[in-house]
Amino acid sequence: MQQLLIRGGRALQGEVPISGAKNAALPLLCAALLTSEAVTLHNVPRLQDVRTMLQLLQHMGVQAEHDAQGTVRLRAQQLGEPEAPYELVRSMRASILALGPLMARAGRATVALPGGCAIGSRPVDQHIRGLQAMGAEIAVEHGNIVARLPQGMSRLRGAHITTEMVTVTGTENLLMAAVLAEGETVLSNAALEPEIIDLAEMLIAMGARIEGHGTATLRIQGVEQLQGCSHSVVADRIEAGTFLCAVAATGGDVFLRGARCEHLGAVLDKLRDMGVDIECQAQGIRVRSPGAASGKLTAQSFRTTEYPGFPTDMQAQFMALNCVAQGTSTITETIFENRFMHVSELARLGAHIQADGKVAVIEGGAQLSGAAVSSTDLRASACLVIAGLVADGQTIVGELHHLDRGYEAIEAKLRGLGADIERSTA
Numbered sequence: 001m002q003q004l005l006i007r008g009g010r011a012l013q014g015e016v017p018i019s020g021a022k023n024a025a026l027p028l029l030c031a032a033l034l035t036s037e038a039v040t041l042h043n044v045p046r047l048q049d050v051r052t053m054l055q056l057l058q059h060m061g062v063q064a065e066h067d068a069q070g071t072v073r074l075r076a077q078q079l080g081e082p083e084a085p086y087e088l089v090r091s092m093r094a095s096i097l098a099l100g101p102l103m104a105r106a107g108r109a110t111v112a113l114p115g116g117c118a119i120g121s122r123p124v125d126q127h128i129r130g131l132q133a134m135g136a137e138i139a140v141e142h143g144n145i146v147a148r149l150p151q152g153m154s155r156l157r158g159a160h161i162t163t164e165m166v167t168v169t170g171t172e173n174l175l176m177a178a179v180l181a182e183g184e185t186v187l188s189n190a191a192l193e194p195e196i197i198d199l200a201e202m203l204i205a206m207g208a209r210i211e212g213h214g215t216a217t218l219r220i221q222g223v224e225q226l227q228g229c230s231h232s233v234v235a236d237r238i239e240a241g242t243f244l245c246a247v248a249a250t251g252g253d254v255f256l257r258g259a260r261c262e263h264l265g266a267v268l269d270k271l272r273d274m275g276v277d278i279e280c281q282a283q284g285i286r287v288r289s290p291g292a293a294s295g296k297l298t299a300q301s302f303r304t305t306e307y308p309g310f311p312t313d314m315q316a317q318f319m320a321l322n323c324v325a326q327g328t329s330t331i332t333e334t335i336f337e338n339r340f341m342h343v344s345e346l347a348r349l350g351a352h353i354q355a356d357g358k359v360a361v362i363e364g365g366a367q368l369s370g371a372a373v374s375s376t377d378l379r380a381s382a383c384l385v386i387a388g389l390v391a392d393g394q395t396i397v398g399e400l401h402h403l404d405r406g407y408e409a410i411e412a413k414l415r416g417l418g419a420d421i422e423r424s425t426a
C-alpha cells in the first residue's frame with residue numbers, strides 16, 4: 001500500500017506547471033469515438049483516470065497511445081463492441097461519457113450503471129432522459145444501461161432538452177450525442193464550466209455546428225459525420241486551486257504556470273478576501289501568502305454552486321485552509337450530499353469542525369499536528385495533503401488511489417516547491 005509522508009512547516013517557493021484538466025481530458029478522449037479519423041490531444045495529464053479511459057476506449061477497439069510529452073493519439077476507425085464494462089466504470093464514473101458518443105456513432109451502447117460513490121448517489125437519469133428525447137430506447141438490464149435506436153431509425157434525432165438540474169457530464173454526453181443527430185438540438189439549463197467550452201471547441205474543430213457554449217443554452221445542428229482534429233486540453237483549474245490553497249496555508253511565493261485566473265474567479269475572490277496576494281499574468285498566476293502561522297489570514301465562508309460559483313471540487317482543499325486561518329467560517333456544500341468525509345480525518349490532525357448535513361462550521365486558528373490519515377475521495381486526499389503541509393511533525397496520507405485518479409505527480413510538484421513530501425510503500 002502506498003502512502004505519502006509529509007513533514008509540515010515549510011513555505012512553498014518557485015514555479016509549478018499546471019497540467020491539463022482531468023475533467024476536460026476525459027470527455028475529449030470520448031469525443032474521439034465520434035469519428036473514424038485520427039484525433040490528437042495535447043496536454044493530456046498522466047493520471048489514473050486518463051489511463052482508465054484509454055483502457056476503456058481500447059476495449060472498444062480504439063487505437064490509443066499516450067506519450068511521455070502528454071500527447072494522446074487516438075483512432076476509432078472501426079468500433080468493436082460498444083460497451084463499457086463494470087470493472088472499468090466502477091473505478092471511474094466518467095465512463096458514462098462514452099454513452100452519448102457511442103449512441104451517436106454506433107446507434108447502440110451498453111454502459112454499466114455507475115454505482116453510488118463516495119461523495120453522493122450521483123444518478124445519471126438526466127443523461128438517459130435526454131437520449132430518450134433524441135429517440136433512443138433505453139433499458140437498465142442486469143446493472144447495465146442498454147441503449148439502442150429503434151428499428152428503422154439510423155441516427156438520433158435532434159430534440160429540445162431541458163435538464164432538471166445543471167449537470168456537467170450530462171451536458172457533455174448530450175452535446176456529444178447531438179453533434180451527429182439529425183436536425184437541431186437545443187440543450188437548456190446547460191452547464192457553463194470551462195471544460196464544456198473546451199469540449200465544444202474540439203467538436204467544432206471536428207466539424208460540429210454548435211452555438212452558445214459557455215451559456216446555459218446550447219444550439220447544435222447535427223451533421224452526418226465528423227473529421228479528425230488536433231486539440232490541446234485546457235489547464236486544470238482544480239489542480240491550480242489546490243496549489244493556491246497549499247501556498248496560502250504554508251506561506252510563500254509561487255508562480256502557477258499555465259493556470260488561468262478567468263476560470264478561478266470565485267476561489268480567487270475568497271483567497272484575496274482572506275489576505276492572500278494573487279496576481280493574474282498572461283502565462284499563469286502568481287500567489288504570495290504570509291501563511292496561516294502568521295495569524296494574518298482570515299477564514300472565509302462560502303457555498304459551493306455550479307460554475308461560475310465556488311466549485312465543489314475545491315471545497316475540501318479550502319476547508320483545510322479555513323482550519324488554520326483565523327476566525328470561524330461556514331461551508332455549505334450544495335452539489336453533493338456526502339462530500340464532508342474529510343472532516344473526520346481533519347479532526348485527527350487537530351482541526352475543529354462541526355458538520356451537520358450540508359453545512360460545516362470550522363473554528364479556525366488550529367495548530368494541526370501530524371497523524372496517520374486516510375483519503376476517502378479525490379479532493380479529500382488533496383485536502384489532507386494541504387493539512388499535512390502545515391501540520392507539526394509527520395502526516396501519513398493513505399489510500400492514495402483516490403489522489404492518483406486526478407493529480408499528476410503531485411508530490412514531485414510539491415517537492416519542487418520545497419515541500420518535504422515523499423511516497424513510500426508501506
Ligand SMILES: CC(=O)N[C@H]1[C@@H](OP(=O)(O)OP(=O)(O)OC[C@H]2O[C@@H](n3ccc(=O)[nH]c3=O)[C@H](O)[C@@H]2O)O[C@H](CO)[C@@H](O)[C@@H]1O
Nearest residue numbers: 023094122123124125126127165166167168169170335336
Ligand atoms: C468528470 C467530471 O467532470 N466530474 C465533475 C462533474 O461530475 P458530474 O458531471 O458527475 O456532476 P453533475 O454536474 O452531473 O452533478 C451535479 C448534481 O446533479 C445530480 N445529477 C446529475 C446528473 C443526473 O442525471 N442526475 C442528477 O441528479 C448529481 O447527483 C449532483 O448532485 O461535475 C461535478 C460538479 O461540478 C464535479 O464535482 C465533478 O468533478
Ligand SMILES: C=C(OP(=O)(O)O)C(=O)O
Nearest residue numbers: 023093094313378379406
Ligand atoms: C468528483 C470528481 O471527479 P469525478 O466526477 O471523476 O468523480 C473530482 O474531480 O473532484
